[in-house]
Amino acid sequence: xxxxxxxxxxxxxxxxxxxxxxxxxxxxxxxxxxxxxxxxxxxxxxxxxxxxxxxxxxxxxxxxxxxxxxxxxxxxxxxxxxxxxxxxxxxxxxxxxxxxxxxxxxxxxxxxxxxxxxxxxxxxxxxxxxxxxxxxxxxxxxxxxxxxxxxxxxxxxxxxxxxxxxxxxx
Amino acid sequence: xxxxxxxxxxxxxxxxxxxxxxxxxxxxxxxxxxxxxxxxxxxxxxxxxxxxxxxxxxxxxxxxxxxxxxxxxxxxxxxxxxxxxxxxxxxxxxxxxxxxxxxxxxxxxxxxxxxxxxxxxxxxxxxxxxxxxxxxxxxxxxxxxxxxxxxxxxxxxxxxxxxxxxxxxxxxxxxxxxxxxxxxxxxxxxxxxxxxxxx
Numbered sequence: 421x422x423x424x425x426x427x428x429x430x431x432x433x434x435x436x437x438x439x440x441x442x443x444x445x446x447x448x449x450x451x452x453x454x455x456x457x458x459x460x461x462x463x464x465x466x467x468x469x470x471x472x473x474x475x476x477x478x479x480x481x482x483x484x485x486x487x488x489x490x491x492x493x494x495x496x497x498x499x500x501x502x503x504x505x506x507x508x509x510x511x512x513x514x515x516x517x518x519x520x521x522x523x524x525x526x527x528x529x530x531x532x533x534x535x536x537x538x539x540x541x542x543x544x545x546x547x548x549x550x551x552x553x554x555x556x557x558x559x560x561x562x563x564x565x566x567x568x569x570x571x572x573x574x575x576x577x578x579x580x581x582x583x584x585x586x587x588x589x590x
Numbered sequence: 591x592x593x594x595x596x597x598x599x600x601x602x603x604x605x606x607x608x609x610x611x612x613x614x615x616x617x618x619x620x621x622x623x624x625x626x627x628x629x630x631x632x633x634x635x636x637x638x639x640x641x642x643x644x645x646x647x648x649x650x651x652x653x654x655x656x657x658x659x660x661x662x663x664x665x666x667x668x669x670x671x672x673x674x675x676x677x678x679x680x681x682x683x684x685x686x687x688x689x690x691x692x693x694x695x696x697x698x699x700x701x702x703x704x705x706x707x708x709x710x711x712x713x714x715x716x717x718x719x720x721x722x723x724x725x726x727x728x729x730x731x732x733x734x735x736x737x738x739x740x741x742x743x744x745x746x747x748x749x750x751x752x753x754x755x756x757x758x759x760x761x762x763x764x765x766x767x768x769x770x771x772x773x774x775x776x777x778x779x780x781x782x783x784x785x786x787x788x789x
Contacts, residue, residue, distance in 0.1 A: 431770060432751050461778055462746050467720065468727040470640035471649055477635045480653065484631060484660040488624050 426451045430458055612680070617672040619664075627664055635660075637677070637748070638684050644743045645688040646695070647732055655691050659684045681748070681758045685740060692736060730780040738773030745770045 421444045429441050430451075445452045566579035615629040638659050643652035662683050670679060731739055737759075744755040745766070752763040752770075759766060 428752075428767065431745055431767065431774075457778055458746075458774065461774055461781065464723070464781055465727055465731075465742075465747055465777075468724040470636075470643045470652075472636070472639045472643070472652075476639065476653065480635050480639065480656055480660075481628065481631045483657050484664075485624065485628065487657070487661055488627065488664055 423448060423451055427454055430455055613672060613676040616667070616670055616676045616679075620667050620670065620672075624664075627667075630663065631660060634677075634680055638680060641681060641684050641743065641748060642688050644731070644747060645685065645736075645740060646692060647728060648695070651691055651695060655684070655687050658687050658691075662687065675754075675757075678750075678754055678758055681744070681750075682760070685744075685758055689736065726781065726784045730777050730784070733780060734773050734776060737769050738776065741766050741769035742773040742777065746774070 421440045423444075426441055426444045426448065429438070445455055564580070568577040568579065570577065612630070612633040615626075615633050619627045619630050635656065639652060639656045642655040642659070643649060646652050646655060659680065663680060666683070670676070731742075734742065740759055741755060744750045744758060745752070750758065752766050755770075756763040756766045
């Protein structure tokens with residue numbers, strides 16, 4: 421073993437300290453001085469032990485675990501349970517809202533009076549004219565539904581109109 | 591045996607049993623959840639605190655660094671592969687966290703108040719000499735470059751071999767040897783100048 425190899429090994433932990441190194445140090449005063457300096461340096465460095473005691477370690481443990489628990493997601497509801505729960509919630513909400521909803525619109529094709537007209541306004545209002553002749557249009561209803569046919573037979577336009585304020589249609 | 595060699599040959603030896611306990615705790619924590627992570631803390635809190643303190647030279651900052659290290663370890667548990675060396679993995683995270691904090695903080699402060707704390711069981715004169723020695727160590731370490739300080743701390747205080755320290759620092763073993771050698775030479779010169787040694 422030469423001096424360069426010996427000095428490389430000097431810095432290594434115990435497993436690197438071979439019999440060859442010991443023999444070299446016994447025979448080489450320069451490397452032996454180097455080894456002594458390294459021992460002295462390590463002893464000097466170790467004099468300054470980290471200033472942490474059990475209380476510091478406990479505080480660290482508490483702090484880390486608290487931050488881990490704080491960042492931990494809440495216990496999750498399994499998907500298999502979440503879907504029926506969501507469906508039940510939606511159903512409950514829809515049942516609760518149903519009495520407040522207006523009655524569904526009549527599927528009526530033509531005109532439906534919804535309330536009797538006030539007498540004075542009924543006399544003042546002009547008759548509603550449909551764009552084309554239509555059967556069974558009652559005179560002066562409070563609200564009327566006009567059904568307009570377009571060129572496309574699948575499209576119909578329904579127009580709800582109030583009797584009194586409705587302007588004259590062209 | 592050459593006189594004085596005992597200290598050189600045994601100074602840096604890391605306890606292998608502690609490392610294997612840490613590996614086992616990390617493997618357990620991967621599947622065991624937060625509660626199992628407490629075993630990792632118990633195994634590694636002392637070494638992580640010590641390394642952070644030696645790299646940063648500041649007690650409060652070292653505490654912050656250690657907490658951040660364990661949180662990063664917890665978040666990265668899925669990336670840990672058992673058998674890779676849990677200690678080296680945690681040291682690498684510690685070195686990275688400390689480098690981030692050191693960049694934000696600036697030059698290493700010398701915590702002389704902490705160094706002057708008397709150790710229990712010593713006479714007043716011994717305590718004074720010990721405190722003086724501690725403050726000298728801190729001043730000398732603070733004068734090294736961050737790379738030299740990390741190499742010296744990992745090799746001469748934490749007991750890592752050159753390849754292990756190189757893995758932690760993300761450099762080649764030859765670089766670690768060079769940085770440790772430069773750091774040791776500066777520390778010895780500083781130590782002798784401060785203590786009046788003439789060698």
